[in-house]
Amino acid sequence: MLLAGCALRTPAAATREFQLDAAPAVLAVDPQARAVPAWAFGGSVPGPLLRARQGERLRVVLRNALPQATTVHWHGVRVPNAMDGVPHLTQPPVPPGGDFRYEFQLPDAGTYWYHSHLQSAEQVERGLYGVLVVEEREPPAVDRDLAWVLDDWRLTPEGRIAEGFLAAHDVSHAGRIGNVVTLNGSGEPPDLVLRRGERVRLRLLNAANGRIFGLQFEGHAPRIIALDGQPVAPHEPARGRVVLGPGMRCDLVLDATAAAGRRYAVRDTFYRAQSYDLVHIAYPDAPLRERPPDALPPLAANPLPEPDLARAIRHEIVFEGGMMGGMHRALLDGSPRDFGSLLRQGKAWAVNGVVASGHGMAPLLTLPRGGSVVLAMRNDTRWHHPIHLHGHTFRVLTRGGRATTHREWQDTVLMEPMERVEIAFVADNPGDWMFHCHILEHQEGGMMAVVRVL
Ligand code: C2O
Ligand code: CU
Numbered sequence: 001m002l003l004a005g006c007a008l009r010t011p012a013a014a015t016r017e018f019q020l021d022a023a024p025a026v027l028a029v030d031p032q033a034r035a036v037p038a039w040a041f042g043g044s045v046p047g048p049l050l051r052a053r054q055g056e057r058l059r060v061v062l063r064n065a066l067p068q069a070t071t072v073h074w075h076g077v078r079v080p081n082a083m084d085g086v087p088h089l090t091q092p093p094v095p096p097g098g099d100f101r102y103e104f105q106l107p108d109a110g111t112y113w114y115h116s117h118l119q120s121a122e123q124v125e126r127g128l129y130g131v132l133v134v135e136e137r138e139p140p141a142v143d144r145d146l147a148w149v150l151d152d153w154r155l156t157p158e159g160r161i162a163e164g165f166l167a168a169h170d171v172s173h174a175g176r177i178g179n180v181v182t183l184n185g186s187g188e189p190p191d192l193v194l195r196r197g198e199r200v201r202l203r204l205l206n207a208a209n210g211r212i213f214g215l216q217f218e219g220h221a222p223r224i225i226a227l228d229g230q231p232v233a234p235h236e237p238a239r240g241r242v243v244l245g246p247g248m249r250c251d252l253v254l255d256a257t258a259a260a261g262r263r264y265a266v267r268d269t270f271y272r273a274q275s276y277d278l279v280h281i282a283y284p285d286a287p288l289r290e291r292p293p294d295a296l297p298p299l300a301a302n303p304l305p306e307p308d309l310a311r312a313i314r315h316e317i318v319f320e321g322g323m324m325g326g327m328h329r330a331l332l333d334g335s336p337r338d339f340g341s342l343l344r345q346g347k348a349w350a351v352n353g354v355v356a357s358g359h360g361m362a363p364l365l366t367l368p369r370g371g372s373v374v375l376a377m378r379n380d381t382r383w384h385h386p387i388h389l390h391g392h393t394f395r396v397l398t399r400g401g402r403a404t405t406h407r408e409w410q411d412t413v414l415m416e417p418m419e420r421v422e423i424a425f426v427a428d429n430p431g432d433w434m435f436h437c438h439i440l441e442h443q444e445g446g447m448m449a450v451v452r453v454l
Contacts, residue, residue: 013105015057018050020072022116022128023065029182034159039066039126045185046149046207047114047130054109054137054302060102062094066123069093072102073117074132075247076229076393076411079104081431084390087118088360089432089450108302108393109136110229111147111203111249117359121209121440122165125153125176127185129207134229136300142201142253143288146192149185150244150278151207152178166444172323172348174383175210175246175439181268183279191263191282194256197289201225202252206244209440212384212414214270215242215278219258223296226251230393230409231299241269245386245414247438255292260285304393304409305426312372312424315365319415319437319447321349324382330355332446347446349381349437355446359434364449367427374424379415385442387421388412389451390433394425412438427453 025040041047052058062072071094073085083104087093094100112132116123131147139145154162154176170176183189194200202222206213222242223234228249237243242250258264260283269275320327321339329338330350337355342348347355352364367373374397379385393409399421415421436448 013056015059016052017059018048019061019063020047021063021065022070025127027127027185029153029180029185029187030155030159032159036155036159036161038161039123039128041128041130045127047128049130049147050114050132051135052106053135054106057103057105061099062102063099064094064096067096068123069095069118070116070123070128071100071118072114074102074112074114075388076110076112076249077104077132078107078391078393078429081391081429081433084431084433085117086359086390086434088358089434093118106134108229108304109134109299110226110302111205111251112229113205113207113249115207121176121444124207124440125165125209126161131203131205133203138300140201140297140299141293143198145201145203147203147205148183149205149207150213151182152211153180153182154178155180166346166441168343168346170210170441171346171445172343175441177210178208181276181278189279191280193282193284196256196260196283196287197291198256199292200254200256202254204242204244204250204252206246206248208246210246212246212270213244213268216240216267216269217254217264217281218267219264220254220281221257222252222254224250225253225296225299227408228393228410228412230304231301232406232408234296234298235406243270243414245384245412245438246440247386247388247412248414253296256283256288257292258283305428307372307374307395307424307426309372309374309424312374313367314374314376317375317377318352318380319349319378319385319387320353320380321446322381322383325380333357342446346444349442349445349447351447351449354449356448361450363432363452364435366452366454369427369430369453371427372424373427374422377415377421377423379417379419382417384414384416385447386412386414386438387436388438389425389435391429391431392425392427392433394423396421397424398422429453
């Protein structure tokens with residue numbers, strides 16, 4: 001009982017502690033079930049699924065048992081800058097044998113992920129990533145909550161991860177696309193067994209370096225309830241296809257409404273000529289209930305600051321480069337280079353005319369703390385780019401000059417070739433933040449910049 005006049009003691013937020021060992025591991029990703037040497041957090045790919053509750057503190061001790069230095073980035077989580085895991089920008093690389101303690105509060109519920117941010121075109125490709133689920137204070141009613149981590153691998157005929165990271169062709173085209181696709185680390189994932197009437201929350205993550213997924217659920221009508229962890233008005237995906245660029249997440253509500261006695265394909269049709277069945281949905285005979293619940297209440301919003309569009313500062317951002325593009329020259333380390341000489345140095349992309357040479361760069365933009373910002377972005381290339389901003393979540397306002405239906409909050413927005421996209425956010429998190437394409441070969445190939453919030 002509460003007595004009038006009594007001071008209320010707010011309980012200190014609970015802290016969830018985990019240890020993450022980054023080390024060589026052996027995986028059975030290969031459909032022929034041969035063991036593939038990889039690198040992993042906690043001995044498995046994906047790494048352990050970390051779960052905490054909104055408002056709690058997360059403490060993760062990274063121990064590096066890899067032959068290379070590494071760091072961990074908490075993709076999509078609004079962390080303090082020093083916890084962002086960007087080598088040379090927010091922390092020194094953690095050397096082999098070293099460790100680092102990440103600790104921060106979790107302001108937002110949703111589906112996030114963690115991954116290496118050092119030599120990530122190699123380290124993420126080798127398997128250094130996992131899911132972070134931040135549970136809502138009042139989680140929605142579902143029968144099961146599942147994560148599907150999608151990735152692809154370029155394996156040699158002997159079942160090894162092919163070397164040749166950052167090959168010139170991958171850097172200047174669509175990134176490193178693999179020849180084996182995995183779901184939760186398996187090249188031959190078991191059927192998703194649904195019981196009629198069941199409601200499942202499916203958390204999708206695209207952890208691939210370059211591959212974009214476009215999933216179609218035969219016989220089902222999944223609804224999107226969150227994008228990049230952030231709640232969105234529940235809706236069916238455009239043209240029945242859930243599209244995820246590298247780094248992006250999507251939470252679906254999948255209701256089991258199909259008929260028993262057959263299997264349904266979940267098909268990836270993003271690259272039309274190379275469609276394939278990712279996994280199948282199967283139904284046993286015994287239903288769980290007559291039908292799934294009718295109502296689908298939206299998730300509670302996260303405490304994101306609303307940008308003030310009338311007073312926002314506006315910046316134009318132009319992404320250029322890649323094969324078949326019109327980029328003739330750009331600045332690398334302060335001097336102008338033509339496209340051919342950039343290619344010879346493993347570079348192919350520029351942001352506002354500047355090719356990134358590493359993480360510790362001079363800022364592209366300096367934003368006043370607390371101010372609202374609109375970034376008017378133009379993709380002047382023939383390629384898709386999932387553009388990711390660290391430390392903030394932005395609203396996607398327009399695409400191709402038209403207002404978006406859901407004004408979705410995202411941390412990574414997939415830009416189509418030659419597309420224009422406007423995003424807006426409040427620059428309320430002080431520090432130096434990466435702003436880059438999440439096709440890791442594009443990032444390394446120069447498509448990266450720093451946004452400073454002062
Ligand atoms: Cu998920 Cu800078 O990255
Ligand atoms: Cu890109």
